[in-house]
Amino acid sequence: MxxxxxxxxxxxxxxxxxxxxxxxxxxxxxxxxxxxxxxxxxxxxxxxxxxxILPEKRQVLCVGGANIDRKIWSKNQLELGTSNPAESSKSCGGVARNIGENLGRLGSDVSVLTVVGDDFEGHWLMEYTKAFADVSPSQSLQGHSTGAYTAVLDHEGEMAVALAEMTIYDSITTEFIESKWGYFASSDFIILDTNFSADVLKAIILRCRKENIPLCITPVSSPKAKKLPEDLSGVTWLIANKEEAEAIAGVGIENEGDFFKAAEMIIHKGVEKVVISRGDKGLVYFTSRGEAGVLIPPNIPVIDVTGAGDSLVAGIIYAHLNGIQTEDACKVGMACSILTLQTIETVNPILNNKQLLDTYKQNFK
Missing domain, CATH: 1.10.10 (Arc Repressor Mutant, subunit A)
Structure with a gap:
């Protein structure tokens, strides 16, 4: 300057x-x-x-989805093609929003950039989220419905099927992102989910690379992971589940060796650190510096898996921002995920620094 x-x-x-x-x-x-x-x-x-207006400096900007989460879980063994006795709940959700709330509860200075409808659900989402994150980068759009995600869970808390109503994100353009770039430029770290279009995702990745802004990508689903560009140079972290990693790497994963093969292929696309979660079998990590490992989670009772992936991302990035190295950062992420698995809420309402530290010590020390 x-x-x-x-x-x-x-x-x-x-x-x-x-x-x-x-x-x-x-x-x-x-x-x-x-x-x-x-x-x-x-x-x-x-x-x-x-x-x-000069943008206020923030530690983390979470970019992507903010939805209404509806969960319906079967009281008994789930039977397809017939009526099942069930219970239901409604809560705030969306990958970027969930990660932002997790980070906010952990004390990070975080903001959320998303779009919601000019409706009751959208206003409720923003009012709730502002208790944990700055939502001023977000925008309410007239003529659109707020995104909604409905998960059907079996009697053990495992997801049987999920339905996503996300057409509002089709309205996001590269021009919209340019108009909001001040929030990106004034952040130390960006977390990006894949709810937006391929063109928008590519534009954000390219500009973060050009301006040396650290970036974590967390795919929302296997189909949405396919929207990512081939060149992922400049991406600091990519944290995905098995199906998302298969879509990004373009290979099937059948065994432990395949997890590392897929992670290495993603590294070759330009990513610095890759984490692939394996559900109740833990995760694998692989870095451009040759670090690699498998982490096995403790055997814990699972109430609900929804939101566990988002809390894993939040815990890893929280640890990363506090100078913790790759393996221990993944352990912190798993500790954060454990807390989410033990509640029906998408983000555990008791989450804070002390709870995370206690969970980490109980399971990984």
Missing amino acids: NEKEALILKLIKEDPFISQSDLAVKAGLSRAEAAGYISSFIKQGKILGRAY
Whole structure:
């Protein structure tokens, strides 16, 4: 940044409502030159547009889905083709939102960038989430319904089928992301799910790489994982389950060796660190520096698996941001996931630093 640019940003910080004419006079520029600087700053994400709002610095920005989670679980052995006695619940969900809430409960300075409908569910989601994360980057869209995710669980808490109503994310364009880039540029770390289109995902990955912004990608599902570009250079972490890893790597996974083969293929796409979860069999990790390992989880009672993957991501990134190395970061992620598995809630309401540390010590020390 040259002296003139620094002066203009200083003047804007002192008076966010300064006119371009006054800005030009104080900076010794023509009005056209001042307008050019303003346009450039907006494109770079250094200011957020009219009123020249400077984005507040945040530790983590979670980008992607925020949905209504509906869970229906069978009281008995699930039988297809007939009626099953069941119970149900409704809660706030969405991968990016869930990760943001987990991180917020752990004390991280986090914000969430998503879109919701201008409806009761959308307002409820934002009001609830703002207790844990800054939701000012998010936007309410008229004429759209808030995303909804319905999971049908068997009597043991395992998912039998899930239904996703996510058409609202089709409205997100690269221009929308550009208009919000100030929030990206002012964050230390980005977590991106794959709810948005392939073009939008590619644009975010490319720009984070160009601007050296650390990025974690967490696919939402196997079909949505296929929207990721072939070139994943600059991605710091990619955390996926078996099916998502198969889709990204383009290979089937049948045994433990296949997990590492898939992880290595993803590393060759440019990712620095890959984690592939294996459900109740734990996870494998593989890095571009040759680190590799398998972590086996403790035998614990499972109440509900929904949200466990999101809490795994949150725990890993929380540990990463606190300087913890790969293997131990994965253990912290698993500890966070254990807490989620032991509640019917998508994010465990008792989650905090102390609970996470206690769970980590009980299971991995």
